[in-house]
Amino acid sequence: MCATYIRCGAERHLGRESMGVLKHAQLHACREELLARYAGAVQTVYLDPPFNTGKRFDMKVRIGEKGYRTGAPTMSLPAYDDRWESREAYLSMMRDTLLLARDLMKKEGTIFVHIDCRMHAHIRLLMDEIFGESNFLNEIIWSYQSGGRARTYFPRKHDVILFYAKSRSYYFSLKSVPIARGEARSNHMKRSVDEDGRVYRSIISGGKEYRYYDDEPVYPGDVWDDVSHLQQKDPQRTGYDTQKPVKLLERIISCSTQEGDLVCDLFCGSGTTAVAAAKLGRRFLCVDQSPLAIAVSGKRLSQTGGGKPMDVCYDVEAECGEDDCFVEAEVFPAITSYTVHLAGFDCVAAREAGVKGLDAVDQWSAGFVQGDMYRSCVESVRTAGTPALAQTMEMPVCAGEPCIMIVDIWGNRRFYLPKRRY
Ligand SMILES: C[S@@+](CC[C@H](N)C(=O)[O-])C[C@H]1O[C@@H](n2cnc3c(N)ncnc32)[C@H](O)[C@@H]1O
Incomplete structure (x- = not known):
């Protein structure tokens, strides 16, 4: 697997x-x-x-x-x-x-x-x-x-x-x-209402009245x-x-x-x-x-x-070792879709930190690879609202080889071809 x-x-x-x-x-x-x-x-x-x-x-x-x-x-x-x-x-x-x-x-x-x-x-x-x-x-x-x-x-x-x-x-x-007109900034000015019912603050300077309407925008x-x-x-x-x-x-x-x-x-x-x-x-x-x-x-x-x-595209330049990581994943092709299953994950850093299995995965996606370009179709991302990762995802059939992308908790992203199950 x-x-x-x-x-x-x-x-x-x-x-x-x-x-x-x-x-x-x-x-x-x-x-x-x-x-x-x-x-x-x-x-x-x-x-x-x-x-x-x-x-x-x-x-x-x-x-x-x-x-x-x-x-x-x-x-x-x-x-x-x-x-x-x-x-x-x-x-x-x-x-x-x-x-x-x-x-x-x-x-x-x-x-x-x-x-x-x-x-x-x-x-x-x-x-x-x-x-x-x-x-x-x-x-x-x-x-x-x-x-x-x-x-x-x-x-x-x-x-x-x-x-x-x-x-x-x-x-x-x-x-x-x-920006919103701050109360504090206009506190020193006289507050009045004009003949149309609009609230304004005013200040007299050099014999001239300056009016600042509450409903007019101010700028930083x-x-x-x-x-x-x-x-x-x-x-x-x-x-x-x-x-x-x-x-x-x-x-x-x-x-x-x-x-x-x-x-x-x-x-x-x-x-x-x-x-x-x-x-x-x-x-x-x-x-x-x-x-x-x-x-x-x-x-x-x-x-x-x-x-x-x-949308986002990444030019991944960091080396994330081939041998320090072990992924169990399989893909089940059907006529118009693929089902992709992520069963296990392990890497050297996770072992050293005592983090077990999929707990070391923060995001994963499934899609297709053509040349060195990965196209993601479906993804599962841990958030406060969705703390659990989906282990199985469906994707439509597209050009290229089915592929998965895994982002671990250290931010390393790695790409894998899952085992095909017919
Ligand atoms: C002050 S933080 C930016 C914080 C960001 N504005 C935010 O809202 O999260 C500076 C960032 O610069 C990145 N950085 C520092 N030197 C760099 C370099 N030579 N090339 C690319 N990124 C670099 C660091 O990895 C760090 O994430």
């Missing part, structure tokens, strides 16, 4: 238009390929790079049906390493990334670089050099309540998002990002204090350290792109940019070197469809 391991270079979802690409790769290794395919095509880049914190970051994962039912993370797995030999090594990586981002952008494109107080001044100078001082647009302060309680200096409660254009003919629409300035950091129990939380809120990315994408435009995130982490882009009908190109990042991004996207033709 043991299935045969095969290599696949990419994964597509059958019968739906692709909305974007999740690419599992180190940036320096895929630079030329990205430029060959996307130079001059990207409308907006969002970068949330490592901040040179000197720390390692984890992802808290849930394991098996029980883990999902209780909701408690069961294991912490390494997601990415933010320790650098020197500040110069960090800045050299950032310089290469910013140059790549610039070359991927359209003439009308813009870039948002999310950073904190540690490297902000250095990155600002780097961006002045690469994009030109005259293309600087904003230094957005994202202010939040969460974070540490320092006693020897003021608690640090904001990140900086540097906003630059590629040229003076950039696209930007403030009208696309209205360069200090964003209306988007909170993800709280501990926020349902958006994936367990991936440093995950950003979707609302933040929705604002960035809405003001800088139009439907169908291409949004790029070269450090995509848990896939927040891809999720926001898909929700807003934008295409996305998202890269990350961590298998966990790509796995969790794919999983979030599979739950974000909302009826839109939303």
Whole structure:
């Protein structure tokens, strides 16, 4: 019953238009390929790079049906390493990334670089050099309540998002990002009702009355204090350290792109940019070197469809060993369909961690392989709503060889030809 391991270079979802690409790769290794395919095509880049914190970051994962039912993370797995030999090594990586981002952008494109107080001044100078001082647009302060309680200096409660254009003919629409008028902000103004019954606040300055109607939209300035950091129990939380809120990315994408435009995130982490882009009908190109990042991004996207033709393709570049894994799967062909059964899974890492059988599988799908392209037809993904994996799935007959894809709890994706049963 043991299935045969095969290599696949990419994964597509059958019968739906692709909305974007999740690419599992180190940036320096895929630079030329990205430029060959996307130079001059990207409308907006969002970068949330490592901040040179000197720390390692984890992802808290849930394991098996029980883990999902209780909701408690069961294991912490390494997601990415933010320790650098020197500040110069960090800045050299950032310089290469910013140059790549610039070359991927359209003439009308813009870039948002999310950073904190540690490297902000250095990155600002780097961006002045690469994009030109005259293309600087904003230094957005994202202010939040969460974070540490320092006693020897003021608690640090904001990140900086540097906003630059590629040229003076950039696209930007403030009208696309209205926000609710905050009570607190207008408390100091006199509240009145006009002759049509509309409520307004007013202030007199220089002998002139300024009216602000409650039913008129207001727009954000360069200090964003209306988007909170993800709280501990926020349902958006994936367990991936440093995950950003979707609302933040929705604002960035809405003001800088139009439907169908291409949004790029070269450090995509848990896939927040891809999720926001898909929700807003934008295409996305998202890269990350961590298998966990790509796995969790794919999983979030599979739950974000909302009826839109939303799809992902992966260029899987990480080696996940052939011999360290054992899969039991079989396929039963009928006239118009195939029944695929996943009976067992085991791998060296699972054994070492004491995780048994299918508990080490977080997602699997069944489909067909042609050349090195895997086309997924049906999938089963563990979520809080569906903690148990389907062990048997039906799929229509399509061109190619029946194949299954397994994503384990470490984010490794592997492809297998199940045993045929006639
Ligand atoms: C701060 S996190 C991004 C978090 C993301 N914005 C989110 O909402 O989840 C930075 C990401 O950059 C990735 N990364 C760091 N260096 C990289 C490189 N050279 N190539 C590709 N990805 C890299 C890390 O794996 C990590 O997932």
